[in-house]
Amino acid sequence: MRRPTLEAVAARAGVSRATASRVVNGQTTVAPHIRDAVLRAIDELGYVPNPAARSLVTQRTDSIALVVSEPPTRVFSEDPLFATVIRSASLELESVNKQVVLMLASSAKSHARVERYIAGGHVDGVMLISMHGADPLPSALSRLRVPVVSYGRPAVPVDIPYADNDNVGGAETAVRHLVDQGRRRIATIAGPQDMIGGQDRLTGYRNVLRDSDRRSIVAVGDFTRESGAVAMRQLLGDDPQLDAVFVANDLMAVGALQALRQAGRRVPDDVALVGFDDIEAAKYTEPPLTTVRHPVIEQTAAMVRLLLDLFAGAPAEPVVLPTALVIRDSA
Amino acid sequence: MRRPTLEAVAARAGVSRATASRVVNGQTTVAPHIRDAVLRAIDELGYVPNPAARSLVTQRTDSIALVVSEPPTRVFSEDPLFATVIRSASLELESVNKQVVLMLASSAKSHARVERYIAGGHVDGVMLISMHGADPLPSALSRLRVPVVSYGRPAVPVDIPYADNDNVGGAETAVRHLVDQGRRRIATIAGPQDMIGGQDRLTGYRNVLRDSDRRSIVAVGDFTRESGAVAMRQLLGDDPQLDAVFVANDLMAVGALQALRQAGRRVPDDVALVGFDDIEAAKYTEPPLTTVRHPVIEQTAAMVRLLLDLFAGAPAEPVVLPTALVIRDSA
């Protein structure tokens, strides 16, 4: 007992396959009563189009790969970034009837697997979210003649459109805010330096300090809460007099806040703290976190739009979204 | 400039399409020198089989959906369970040349989307990891005549094979261990009661207490670390004399440990603690956590095997893997 085919639907409705196909694909050039007959037949038979047959002739699959090029432990960490990107990309593409296929590319072996899958034409395009500098995937995929876009500027210079947020500018705004408050010893907890976001946010910090006659005090974390606490303790050891910290993401800022509390420093009285990302948790810290908004959903939407542009043959230029300082109580 | 077809490969190698196909699919009935010629042609043209055309005739897609029926926030939480299942399922299926397609089914809307995708025949089978009682997906999918297996016993009674671990038995072993140590007031931090794992582990706790003439003291968490801390504080309020706690998963146990420390209780001297799952972090707590091993990788492998059995037409009976008490320092 096989699944019903379009042929069966057509027979039952008393029309040709072509007409049935027209109805299935929502063409308007079909007489209403015939349309209804076909729809009824579809319903009665429980017809669902065979995607293989369809994509064989259309040369489309209507599915898009979201390749996350990170070890699973990072993807499935407490960082809500990936979850948000995945969810909003799915949502965004759902509205144009495309399905997101999530692929994790951690090891070199899984890279090869992903490449084979993409090269095989299983998907119409690729959204890449890869943050590490050494990642060979962006260039590998761009060679495959498949439409590829990236979430965030690829670390390796490679000619694929991307949607990013203004990491440098955001960091500059944050640090300038601390300068404007008259803070003198402004430290930073930077992100990992093999990630473009980590680099750019540190650059922003340095830019402002350079122009404002202050010495830079840097500790490096890896974007996890734990590493934020560790880095904060280290900074307090390096310079017990520090009166402000710019933290490269909110997760580390939460850890830093904890470390400051344990060290008996009041925030913002003794030490002002600015984070980056504006994750949900930033509202609920004690005190609520002043931070730079990283528009994840908008950035994802922009990335999706870039991909759709590529499909349409339109030119797709990189997009950089502005960030905005969200002032709460920690600075 | 289109992708080369099998026809092109055959032409270049001077053989028929059928022979080229035989080589591509690794059949042995091809003369070595012809085989080589075809392989060379494949290499020179950069030929990759068209999956749509292939699955149109074979009626296979060689991809398997892993449907995670949880809100993304839970999937991408600090709980390493999902990451491990995803990784080991991919690994396991890779060896039989099948690709895992990850689908998140959180809302009712995404349920419909997943169902449509599966019904469309995009995948050969489905692995379901769904923990909530009210989840309509198991029964919905089982109606679709697609091979479906489940990670963990489905909360609704439905006829799909599953691989589970012995939650009840594991909990019993843990609590018995506490009884054997002469603990008198043994509390539990249970998991969410709309999840089968949460229910079963509480059942195990109750079974042993009932037989050992002790009163049960229950607080309920939601498997997150935070909720473990909250529940522990509540238990200490309810019965300041308690001398042991069985915690339904390690994540909550970590939180409980923290709460106990803050309350000035020594572990295991004042209060003994047993967790469940044996996650990596359990080794590194202070003191290291005594816990029940939940064999995630083996269980995933068993689930994959069940699915492959279904493909082969073999009967697939539910599998329940044994758990084992891992004794460290907390009890």
Next chain:
DNA sequence: TGTTATGGAGAGAGCGATCTCAGGGTCGGG
């Protein structure tokens, strides 16, 4: 030498959709 296995290659029929193109109505205008 004739006959039967046997191994290896090719011809051709599908798989289930889309899409172009041609043909048969209906209608309005001359």
Next chain:
DNA sequence: CCCGACCCTGAGATCGCTCTCTCCATAACA
């Protein structure tokens, strides 16, 4: 009343592959 325009519908080719079936060549045996 005839004809061109227009709107629907159907016939049939096509997408790229697998797989059965047939056929040929060589080997093995009597």
